[in-house]
Structure formats: structure tokens, C-alpha cells
Amino acid sequence: xxxxWEADIKIPEFPPLPGDVSTDVLIIGGGMTGILCALELDxxxxxxxxxxxxxxxxxxxxxxxxxxxxxxxxxxxxxxxKFGMQxxxxxxxxxxxxxxxxxxxxxxxxxxxxxxxxYMYANAGVHRLEREVKTLAKLGFSAEFVTNxxxxxxxxxxxxxxxxxxxxxxxxxxxxxxxLKIYENTFVRRxxxxxxxxxxxxxxxxxxxxxxxxxxxxRYGLYFMKLYQIRSFVTALEGGPDVMGTYVDASERGAYFRxxxxxxxxxxxxxxxxxxxxxFPAVFGYVKxxxxxxxxxxxxxxxxxxxxxxxxxxxxxxxxxxxxxVATGFNEWGMxxxxxxxxxxxxxxxxxxxxxxxxxxxxxxxxxxxxxxxxGETFINFILPTAPRCTHLxxxxxxxxxxxxxxxxxxxxxxxxxxxxxxxxxxxxxxxx
Numbered sequence: 001x002x003x004x005w006e007a008d009i010k011i012p013e014f015p016p017l018p019g020d021v022s023t024d025v026l027i028i029g030g031g032m033t034g035i036l037c038a039l040e041l042d043x044x045x046x047x048x049x050x051x052x053x054x055x056x057x058x059x060x061x062x063x064x065x066x067x068x069x070x071x072x073x074x075x076x077x078x079x080x081x082k083f084g085m086q087x088x089x090x091x092x093x094x095x096x097x098x099x100x101x102x103x104x105x106x107x108x109x110x111x112x113x114x115x116x117x118x119y120m121y122a123n124a125g126v127h128r129l130e131r132e133v134k135t136l137a138k139l140g141f142s143a144e145f146v147t148n149x150x151x152x153x154x155x156x157x158x159x160x161x162x163x164x165x166x167x168x169x170x171x172x173x174x175x176x177x178x179x180l181k182i183y184e185n186t187f188v189r190r191x192x193x194x195x196x197x198x199x200x201x202x203x204x205x206x207x208x209x210x211x212x213x214x215x216x217x218x219r220y221g222l223y224f225m226k227l228y229q230i231r232s233f234v235t236a237l238e239g240g241p242d243v244m245g246t247y248v249d250a251s252e253r254g255a256y257f258r259x260x261x262x263x264x265x266x267x268x269x270x271x272x273x274x275x276x277x278x279x280f281p282a283v284f285g286y287v288k289x290x291x292x293x294x295x296x297x298x299x300x301x302x303x304x305x306x307x308x309x310x311x312x313x314x315x316x317x318x319x320x321x322x323x324x325x326v327a328t329g330f331n332e333w334g335m336x337x338x339x340x341x342x343x344x345x346x347x348x349x350x351x352x353x354x355x356x357x358x359x360x361x362x363x364x365x366x367x368x369x370x371x372x373x374x375x376g377e378t379f380i381n382f383i384l385p386t387a388p389r390c391t392h393l394x395x396x397x398x399x400x401x402x403x404x405x406x407x408x409x410x411x412x413x414x415x416x417x418x419x420x421x422x423x424x425x426x427x428x429x430x431x432x433x
Contacts, residue, residue, distance in 0.1 A: 003062050003300040004236040004263060005170040011057055012174060017183040017200040023049045025349060026196055026203050028188050029211035030056035032064075032335060033327050035173050036342035037209050038180045039105075044346060049203060050180060051196070053187040057173045059423075060213050063302025064334055065234060065265055067246045067258060068102050069118035069164040070095035071143075072333045074128050074250060075310055077135040082309070087359040089139050091311065094356035096141075098339035099165055102172075109175030112168040116258065119149060121158035122250040129159045129250060150244040153290050166246055166258055169335065189427065191217060194323065207349050210317060210326045211341075214305045214412060216425045220318035224393060224425070226366060227305045227313075227329055228374050229412025233269040233283045234302065237294035240264025253278065255286045263298075264291060270332075272377075273303060273423075274398040274409025301403070303412065303423055304332045308368040314341045314360035315348065325349070326362055378410045388419075392426040406430055 025041055027034045030052030041048040050056075070092055079088040106113035122129055129145060136143040136159075146160050189197045196203045210216075215223045246258040255268035266287050269278030280299060287294060307313060307329030314337075317324040325348065327341035340356060347354040384396040388406065395410035405422060406415040413426035421429050 001300040004298045005062055009170045009174055012178055014182040014184045017186040017198055019201040022204045023047050025207045026205035027209045027211055031059045031061040033338040033341055034211040035176055036338050037345055039176050040342040040346040050182045051186045051188055052184045055184055056177055057170050060302055061169050063300055064169055065267055066169045067166050068099045068335055069161060071118045071120055071161045074132045077131045080135050090356050090359040092139055094340040095336045098336035101339050109172050111172035114166050116164060116166050116245050118161045118164040118246045119158045120248050120250050121155040123156050126157035129157055132159055152241050207323045209345055212424055214425045215326055215328055216427055220321050224411055225374055226308050229273045229303055229305050230270050231273050232267055232302050233280045234267035234300055235283055235296050236263040236265050236298040238297050239294045240291050273412040274407040305329050306331050308370045312337045312360055313362035314344050315362050381410050388430055388432050390426055391428040391430055
């Protein structure tokens with residue numbers, strides 16, 4: 001399925017790794033996170049190499065709705081209650097800085113950057129939104145609770161963030177990547193100490209950044225317990241209204257939408273990879289109810305990694321791997337999280353203290369309700385006596401007849417009908433039968 005972003009852009013191509021090389025920093029993964037990390041290291045004059053298993057921008061980045069906002073659902077009031085106002089403030093400031101950095105870079109790399117307010121709306125339970133506005137006021141940010149929005153349908157209320165934005169993610173990558181040191185079609189098979197092994201040669205590096213959406217190194221960090229993956233479904237519609245902002249429904253797994261040129265980009269139907277719920281029928285139903293008469297021009301799916309507590313893991317991969325870094329668990333807010341990660345990781349690698357880093361530490365407490373849900377899902381699918389088994393940790397696979405893929409409900413690996421690997425953390429192809 002071709003996304004809207006792929007329809008009108010040509011991404012620069014790069015050769016595979018030419019053989020054994022050495023560098024200061026190795027970046028694994030050529031999505032938005034990897035590209036931004038490379039861009040930041042390049043700006044600081046630090047030697048780096050970026051390796052991408054396929055083509056840059058071909059993973060989660062091609063599926064994003066490309067909203068640039070610090071409004072990540074009703075997160076701040078929950079964060080303040082769980083972790084304190086200081087951590088909530090660190091998260092807010094990191095994402096506001098990320099929006100501003102995109103604003104600055106868009107002048108250098110044209111990407112259809114547009115200033116747009118962001119809204120989170122609800123048709124019930126607006127007290128949660130009102131609580132969020134009060135928390136944000138204490139943090140010094142001027143969000144407001146509104147009952148009137150530009151939407152063509154009624155809502156009980158919404159939280160409005162001024163000064164947010166949207167852009168074209170692949171246009172940005174196409175411009176930013178031209179001068180970066182990138183090798184494509186170079187799959188990293190394993191990491192052993194300071195060396196990464198590929199089919200084209202090995203890379204020795206003083207530091208390694210894992211920017212692969214889902215980390216594939218299981219020996220450290222317990223990411224197979226701290227993360228799960230979800231599928232989300234997006235459509236681009238012709239004939240939709242100008243909603244004059246970016247929107248997300250505050251309800252569990254609610255819809256989200258925004259305009260791009262003459263299209264209305266709407267998404268939703270989210271569900272855990274390997275399960276059956278929502279999907280395109282949920283998105284099409286939502287669109288039909290709220291934006292009748294629109295014509296569907298593009299439809300595509302994306303996959304995101306979800307953390308235990310709604311906050312990304314950005315920092316050292318584990319206490320036992322001081323020169324290995326990670327950026328993952330972006331919880332469907334990948335664009336600003338990627339930008340925040342580029343600054344945090346570049347600072348950590350160069351020994352600079354970053355004031356935003358503590359809230360994103362991958363080594364924070366795992367004792368969250370979602371941990372036990374993840375463990376339960378893994379246990380159930382591990383003991384099921386069915387084939388095929390995932391090449392990651394051996395869970396029972398699920399056949400996805402809509403996409404004609406084999407999906408793992410434990411950790412989200414996906415394979416095509418012939419067993420070829422599509423999405424990690426698996427590192428090897430599958431034998432379907």
C-alpha cells in the first residue's frame with residue numbers, strides 16, 4: 001500500500017556498505033530518528049555512519065500522519081501525578097523544542113511545513129481535558145479549553161495547543177539526507193562489543209545508536225518486556241473540509257486527522273499487532289459518519305512501538321552497555337520524539353548534560369500495569385502448540401488475511417506470506433509451513 005507521502009517524492013539512493021569500516025558513531029536505522037541523529041552529529045562535526053536495512057524512510061516514517069505537536073493525548077496530568085511536575089515539564093519542553101527545531105530546519109529543507117494548532121477533543125468526560133489544561137498552565141504553557149472548534153461536527157470540548165505544526169516527512173528526509181553518510185540495503189545481523197556485523201562487512205564504532213523502532217538486541221535492556229507494537233490505519237480523502245488544525249480523539253484508540261493540500265488525512269482503528277480489532281473498517285466507518293461524501297485516494301498502515309508508561313525510551317540501552325544508545329517506544333508520536341532523541345543522544349555521546357534526558361531514561365521503573373499485560377500475551381502465545389513460530393523468541397504466529405502477512409502478537413514481528421521478514425524485532429525470515 002502506497003502512502004500519500006510516497007506518491008510525489010523521490011528519495012535519494014545510497015549504496016550498500018562497501019566493506020569493513022570504522023567510525024565514531026554507528027546509527028542503525030534510516031527512519032526519521034536515524035536521519036535526525038545523523039543530521040545532528042554531522043552538524044557537530046562528529047564522525048558517523050548510518051546503516052539502513054532497506055531504503056531510508058521506508059518504515060514507520062512513511063506511515064506517519066506527520067503531525068508536529070507537544071500534545072501527546074492527555075499525558076501531562078497523568079505524568080504530573082505519577083512522576084511529578086518536574087518530569088512532566090521536561091517532557092513538555094523537549095517536545096516544544098522539537099517543534100521549534102523542525103520549524104528552523106524546514107527553512108533549509110523544504111517540506112510543506114505549516115503552522116497549525118493541535119486539538120484533542122472529546123464527546124464525553126471533558127473533565128479530563130480541563131484537568132490537562134490546568135496542569136499545562138502550571139507548567140507555563142498556554143493551552144486552552146475550548147467548546148467551539150472548526151470541525152464539521154459537534155464535540156463537547158477540546159484542548160487547543162497554539163504554535164504547533166505539520167509537514168511532509170519524506171520531503172524532509174529527501175532534503176536532509178543528501179549530504180549524510182548513509183549506506184542502504186545493509187542489514188545489521190548482530191552487535192558484538194564495539195562491532196556491528198553485516199552481510200557487506202563490519203563496522204567498528206566507539207558508540208552505537210539503535211534507531212530501529214523496536215530494538216533487536218535481547219540480551220540487555222529487557223525491551224521485549226517493555227514494548228509492544230500496534231498497527232494503525234490511515235486514509236487520504238479528497239473532498240474533505242479544511243479542519244484548520246490537527247486533531248486527535250481523546251477516547252481510547254480514537255481517530256486522528258489533519259489536512260494536506262486538497263486531502264484530509266484520517267487515521268485510527270489501532271490494535272495490537274497480531275490481533276483482530278479496528279483496522280481499516282473502523283477508519284472507513286469513522287470517515288463515513290463524520291466526513292460524508294469524501295473520496296478515498298490512498299490507504300496505508302503503519303506500525304509503532306508502545307512503551308509501558310506512555311513515555312519513550314531514549315538514552316543508554318542498558319546500564320551494562322555504556323556505549324550503546326537507544327530511541328524507541330514513541331507511542332505514535334514519532335516525529336517530535338525523534339527530534340528530541342537526536343538532541344539527547346548527541347549530547348550524551350559528547351558528554352553534554354541534557355536537561356530533558358532524565359524523563360526519557362530507559363532504565364526507569366518497569367512496574368506498570370502494561371508490563372503484566374505484555375508478559376501475559378507472550379506467555380499465552382508461547383505455549384500455544386501451533387506453527388509457524390516467530391524467529392524472534394518463538395511465539396505462535398497469526399495469519400493476517402487482509403495484509404496476507406504472518407504477525408506476532410507478542411512483540412510485533414511481521415513476515416510476508418512467503419516468510420520474508422517485514423518488521424523487526426525478528427532478525428531472520430520465517431518458514432511458514
